[in-house]
Amino acid sequence: MSCTANRFDAARYWKDRLAGGLTLADIGYKGLGLAYNTWLYRVRRSVFLRVAGRLPCEWRRASVLDVGSGSGFYVSIMRELGVPALVGTDITERSIEYLRQRYAGYSFVQCDIGAASPDLPGGPFDIITAMDVLFHIVDDQAYERAFTNVAAHLDSGGFFIFTEPGPGHTVQTAPHSKCRSESLVLHAMSRAGMEPVAHMPVFEIMNEPVGPINKLRQCIWSGIQRIVSRGERWGFWLGAALFPVELMLLSACDSGPSTNIFVCRKAKVG
Numbered sequence: 267m268s269c270t271a272n273r274f275d276a277a278r279y280w281k282d283r284l285a286g287g288l289t290l291a292d293i294g295y296k297g298l299g300l301a302y303n304t305w306l307y308r309v310r311r312s313v314f315l316r317v318a319g320r321l322p323c324e325w326r327r328a329s330v331l332d333v334g335s336g337s338g339f340y341v342s343i344m345r346e347l348g349v350p351a352l353v354g355t356d357i358t359e360r361s362i363e364y365l366r367q368r369y370a371g372y373s374f375v376q377c378d379i380g381a382a383s384p385d386l387p388g389g390p391f392d393i394i395t396a397m398d399v400l401f402h403i404v405d406d407q408a409y410e411r412a413f414t415n416v417a418a419h420l421d422s423g424g425f426f427i428f429t430e431p432g433p434g435h436t437v438q439t440a441p442h443s444k445c446r447s448e449s450l451v452l453h454a455m456s457r458a459g460m461e462p463v464a465h466m467p468v469f470e471i472m473n474e475p476v477g478p479i480n481k482l483r484q485c486i487w488s489g490i491q492r493i494v495s496r497g498e499r500w501g502f503w504l505g506a507a508l509f510p511v512e513l514m515l516l517s518a519c520d521s522g523p524s525t526n527i528f529v530c531r532k533a534k535v536g
Contacts, residue, residue, distance in 0.1 A: 274404050274441050277378070280358045288337040288364055295473070298491075301498045305505025306472060307339060309512055313468045314343060314397070314427075317527055320464070321393075321425055325349055328392040331419060333379045333412075334399035338365050341372065353388050355379065379415055380408030390421035396428040398525070404444040413458035423534040426460060429468060429527050431476040445476050451528065460530040467522025470515040472508050475523035483523055 284292055294303035318325065326348035335341050335354035344352050352372040356362055365374040377384045379396065380403045394416050403409045416426050431445040438444045452462060472490070475483045490508075494501040516522075 276402065276404075276442070277357050279442050281360065284358055284360050288361065290337070290339070293336045293339075298494050299498050299501045302494045302501030302505045305502075305509050306469075308509060309472060309516075310339075310397070310468060311343060312513060313466065313516065313527060314340065317427065317464070317466070317529060318343075318347060321529070323392060323425065325393075329388070329421075331355070331386070331389065331391040331394040333394065333396040333416070334402075335365055335374065336361055338368055340395060340397050341365065341369055345369070345372075351388075353386070353391075355384075355386070378408075379403075380405065380412040381415075382411065384415050386415070386419055389419040390424065391419055392421055392424050394420050394424070394426045396426075398429050400428055401430055401443055401445055404438060404442065409444075409446070410454050410457065413454045413460070417458040417460055417532055420460075420532045422532060424532050425463070426455075426530050426532070427527065429525050431525055437476065439476065455528075455530050460532050463529040463531050465521070465526050465528040467516055467519050468525040468527050470512060470519060470522045470524070472505070472512045473524040 283296075286292065289300055290303040290307050291298070291300040294306060298306075325344075328349055329351040330344055330349050330353070332340055332344065332352060332354045335356050338354070341352065341354055352369075354365055354369075354372060354374045355377050356365070356374070357376070357378050359376055362374045362376045365372075373387065375385065375387060377386060379399070396412070396416070400409065400412060403412055420426060430448075430451050436444070436446045436450060455462060471483070471486050474487055490504065493504050
């Protein structure tokens with residue numbers, strides 16, 4: 267375990283970061299502004315709905331645990347899919363209070379999925395989601411515990427959907443972010459008694475590339491950052507221009523240099 271992991275206080279970090287608000291700019295890629303982050307989340311929504319449509323499950327009858335609900339972006343998608351029973355979690359009290367006010371009919375609890383004994387009500391769940399959450403667990407033991415905790419609350423044959431950069435090697439990109447190699451992700455999954463079902467890229471060009479990347483991708487990302495830094499208007503129009511290109515690229519690729527979405531399944535009993 268690294269010294270950085272020992273020093274990092276996730277609860278304090280997110281409490282401080284979200285003190286000013288719960289917009290997509292606050293919970294998304296910090297520094298890219300609201301307009302461009304809004305386009306990034308439109309891409310995320312498109313990919314998630316594509317994955318959800320391919321799963322052999324009936325969302326309108328499913329019980330769902332959403333880990334790290336934040337401002338409720340994916341909770342809104344669950345409601346759109348007709349999910350009747352949902353429990354959402356977050357590490358910050360601010361998010362939980364906000365979610366309870368906004369999503370009547372669903373339950374929300376404050377907890378840390380990487381804790382030794384997370385206080386999670388209900389279950390087992392048909393589906394558990396952790397979108398853009400796990401790579402914020404920089405402690406390796408807590409990371410593996412997160413998979414174990416998920417599996418403990420997942421029904422036999424249930425699905426776990428989560429996002430990870432999944433680069434070729436493990437790299438800590440910031441005090442609050444650690445990108446693990448795909449082999450480590452699969453290892454944690456297997457140790458928890460789950461098996462991979464599918465994975466696909468969430469971004470090809472619109473988000474920061476991670477791990478070994480070519481000069482072209484780095485130039486594209488550097489250009490995006492320069493343009494977005496000019497202001498919200500620039501971020502909006504750049505996002506609008508790149509959005510259809512991103513969706514076209516995603517339809518033709520099996521993996522990407524940035525965020526990837528993974529689906530695994532808990533083994534059926536009997």
